[in-house]
Amino acid sequence: AQTVTQSQPEMSVQEAETVTLSCTYDTSENNYYLFWYKQPPSxxxxxxxxxxxxxxxxxxxNRFSVNFQKAAKSFSLKxxxxxxxxxxxxxxxFGDAGNMLTFGGGTRLMVKP
Amino acid sequence: SQTIHQWPATLVQPVGSPLSLECTVEGTSNPNLYWYRQAAGRGLQLLFYSVGIGQISSEVPQNLSASRPQDRQFILSSKKLLLSDSGFYLCAWSSGGGQGGELFFGEGSRLTVL
Incomplete structure (x- = not known):
């Protein structure tokens, strides 16, 4: 079974600055997909x-990019x-070949004005 | 375009009462359908998924059940709710057959069991 770990429960960033959210995963599969989802207050x-x-x-x-390190099983969002x-x-x-997604625990991001 | 709707948006139920949450998808056929639960401040836990009418797979043993009576309809049910069933329930769909497809989520249903 796959596991996904997000080690940062909460983060904050000033408006216009850059922030990186961390994600690591564990799998024995070689063919898979990784996603970042956003859940706004709505x-x-x-x-x-x-x-x-x-x-x-x-x-x-656009303003979102990832740093995918397959050997390290790391997938951060910038x-x-x-x-x-x-x-x-x-x-x-983490998405496997059967379209099954395993989610991490989430990171709450606050952008401050 | 495809849309997904689930209802009710909010539900407050007493312990021991039944539950029925409904989800429908429009604009696509033969989707994969999913029910997730999100406990407060935590990630998403897959409860059920379905690849076709009448085909339900359960990921977590519990007092909840799911049914898919029609191609684009997915229902989450319980005969007797427990306090631990409180949470935010999300229905989602993806295109059937292909791998790596994203999930499209509904608006969610907040269930409070008292």
């Missing part, structure tokens, strides 16, 4: 970014130019 969970394990290039989506709307719970998730 509660609807949305996908932030997705990474295929077979790709060496780190995924980027948010650049943080905005107040980035305030949310962020969940790291």
């Amino acid at each position: 509660r609807q969970m949305i996908l932030v970014i997705r990474q295929e394990a077979y790709k060496q290039q780190n995924a980027t989506e 948010i650049s130019d943080s905005q107040l709307g980035d305030t949310a719970m962020y969940f790291c998730a």
